[in-house]
Amino acid sequence: MTAVRWGVLTTARIAQDRFLPAMQKARNAVASAISSPNGRAAEVAARFGIPAVYESHDELLADPNIEAVYLPFPNGLHAGWIIAAAEAGKDVLCEKPLVGSLADYSRAVEACEQNNVTLMEAFMYRFHPQHQKVREFINSGRIGQIVSMHARFHFVMNRTPGEVRLQTGLEGGAINDVGCYAIDIMNMVMGRAPSSVFAKGTSPTDTVETTVAGILDYDGVIGTFDCGFEGPRTHTLQIIGTEGHITLDRAFDPDPGDAARVTVSLRDGRSEIFDIVEDQFKVEIERFSTWVRNPGHDVVHRELTEQNLAVRLAAHESRASGLPAAIRAVQPFEHHRLLQEQ
Incomplete structure (x- = not known):
C-alpha cells in the first residue's frame, strides 16, 4: 500500500510533540x-521534513496531493474545519472532542457523508494495546462481573494569556478537555452510554470549570x-469486578517509549502485571491510513463518539443545574429535523 499523504492544519503543540514524531514512524503514512x-509552519516543516508549507489552511485543503488531514484546532473550531476539509474531499482525523453540540455534530457528519470522506475523532488512547489486554480479561471472566469503575485525568495547566482551554467560546473546560477521556473509556468498557450523570465542578476563573467529578449510572x-x-x-483507570480488579497506571497518554502497566489483582491474592510499550499515535495514524485506502466508512467509532457527546452534554447540564441529568441518545440529523419542524 502506498503511503497516505497527510496535511496538518496548524502547528499546535500536540502536532509537534506527538503527532508528527509518530507520523515519522508510521509505515503507511507521510506528512506532505x-x-x-502564524508564520511558524516553515520552521516546523523543516524539522519534520515536510515538503509543502502553506500560510493558510484553505491553501492546504486545495492541494490535490493531500489525501487526509489532521485537525488539532481548539474545540470550538472543529466543526467548521471538518466541514471545510470534507468539502475539499479530504479524509478527516480531528482531535477530541470531535464537537461540543448536537448542531455541530449534525453539520459535520452530513458534510462528510455528502462528500464521501472518512471522519474520526482522534482519541488516540483507544489504539494502545493495553486496552485490548483489558478487554481480554473482562471477556474471559477473570475479574467476574463488573461492579464499578473509576477514571481520573489531571494535569497542571500553564495559564498563559489566551489559553484556549479556559475559554467558553472555544468550548474549553475540564469536561471537554480531560473529562472526555474518562467518560469515553468507561463507555468503551461497558459498550454503552450510562442512563444518567451527576457532575459537580469548580470554576475559580469564573469562565469554565477547571476541576470536575462525576457519577455515571x-x-x-x-x-x-x-x-x-x-x-x-x-x-488512571480502575475496574472493580466481583472476582478481582484491573488497574491501569497510565490509561490515556503514556509517553512514547514508556510502558503502560496493566495490573490484575484477584480475590485469592494472586496478581499479574503486564508492561506494554507502544506509540498509540503511530497506531492511530496507521489504522486511519488503512481506512483511507479502504473507504466505505461513515464516522469511524461512531457509537463511541455519539455516546461521548451525549454524556458530556448531560454532564454540563448537571453541573449547571446541580441535579442528575438523563443521557439522551445522539442522532446525527435529529437537530436538523427538529429545526425544520419548528
Whole structure:
C-alpha cells in the first residue's frame, strides 16, 4: 500500500510533540504539507521534513496531493474545519472532542457523508494495546462481573494569556478537555452510554470549570470520574469486578517509549502485571491510513463518539443545574429535523 499523504492544519503543540514524531514512524503514512497563518509552519516543516508549507489552511485543503488531514484546532473550531476539509474531499482525523453540540455534530457528519470522506475523532488512547489486554480479561471472566469503575485525568495547566482551554467560546473546560477521556473509556468498557450523570465542578476563573467529578449510572454498574487542570499529572483507570480488579497506571497518554502497566489483582491474592510499550499515535495514524485506502466508512467509532457527546452534554447540564441529568441518545440529523419542524 502506498503511503497516505497527510496535511496538518496548524502547528499546535500536540502536532509537534506527538503527532508528527509518530507520523515519522508510521509505515503507511507521510506528512506532505503543513499550514499555519502564524508564520511558524516553515520552521516546523523543516524539522519534520515536510515538503509543502502553506500560510493558510484553505491553501492546504486545495492541494490535490493531500489525501487526509489532521485537525488539532481548539474545540470550538472543529466543526467548521471538518466541514471545510470534507468539502475539499479530504479524509478527516480531528482531535477530541470531535464537537461540543448536537448542531455541530449534525453539520459535520452530513458534510462528510455528502462528500464521501472518512471522519474520526482522534482519541488516540483507544489504539494502545493495553486496552485490548483489558478487554481480554473482562471477556474471559477473570475479574467476574463488573461492579464499578473509576477514571481520573489531571494535569497542571500553564495559564498563559489566551489559553484556549479556559475559554467558553472555544468550548474549553475540564469536561471537554480531560473529562472526555474518562467518560469515553468507561463507555468503551461497558459498550454503552450510562442512563444518567451527576457532575459537580469548580470554576475559580469564573469562565469554565477547571476541576470536575462525576457519577455515571450504567444501571447496575457505577462509574465515577474526576478530572481537571489543578493537580499533578495522573491518568488512571480502575475496574472493580466481583472476582478481582484491573488497574491501569497510565490509561490515556503514556509517553512514547514508556510502558503502560496493566495490573490484575484477584480475590485469592494472586496478581499479574503486564508492561506494554507502544506509540498509540503511530497506531492511530496507521489504522486511519488503512481506512483511507479502504473507504466505505461513515464516522469511524461512531457509537463511541455519539455516546461521548451525549454524556458530556448531560454532564454540563448537571453541573449547571446541580441535579442528575438523563443521557439522551445522539442522532446525527435529529437537530436538523427538529429545526425544520419548528
